[in-house]
Amino acid sequence: MVQAFAAHPPCAVCGRPATHVELVAPGAKPADWADRSPQERDVFDAARQRHGDQQWWLIFSGIEAGNGIGDPIDLARATRIAAAFTEPYRFAAVTTAGFYDDAGFCGPCDAPYCHRHWNVSSTGYGTCPHGHGKSLDPFWWPDDL
Structure with missing residues (x-):
């Protein structure tokens, strides 16, 4: 059975x-709900509605990008993320x-690194x-395409 969680490798x-990965259970609020602005809460509630x-909800902040207030995901993806x-x-x-x-993980190192330690270039390569x-x-x- 999938359970809501917030992971911060x-x-x-x-x-x-290194990153923030959060699964929000159907009908629940994100872990940092009390710290969010009223506008963010309104946007989240409207999107949820x-x-x-x-619906399960995924909130992700990665090394260079994230999904803001989150995205709806199905139970199969929620289960896969929870296991991961x-x-x-x-x-x-x-x-x-x-x-x-890969949520900030380096495969050969089998370790996560934060934005500061990934040494990311202006092209998004780290x-x-x-x-x-x-x-x-x-x-x-690329701007030249």
Whole structure:
């Protein structure tokens, strides 16, 4: 059975959260609800109402991008994400969640790194502290196309 959670895999260098992954159960509010502005709460409530209050909700903040107030997801995806973020966090499991940036994890290192330690270029390509690289920004597009 899937349960709501908020995961913050710690950066292997500094210990700060590398990313934020949160599953919000149907009808529930995000973990940081009390800290959100009234406008953010209104937007979340309106989106939730538009998509149905019995829908799972995913909130993600990655290395270079995120999904703001979140997106509705089906039970199958919620189940896959919950299984991927069972501690101890490992790249092999986290990559099954399907996040573009693998939630800040470097595969060869089997460790997550925060934005500060990914050394991200202006093109959205990042290298971990050990020199392994990958694209971290799903929205980057070259200006010259």
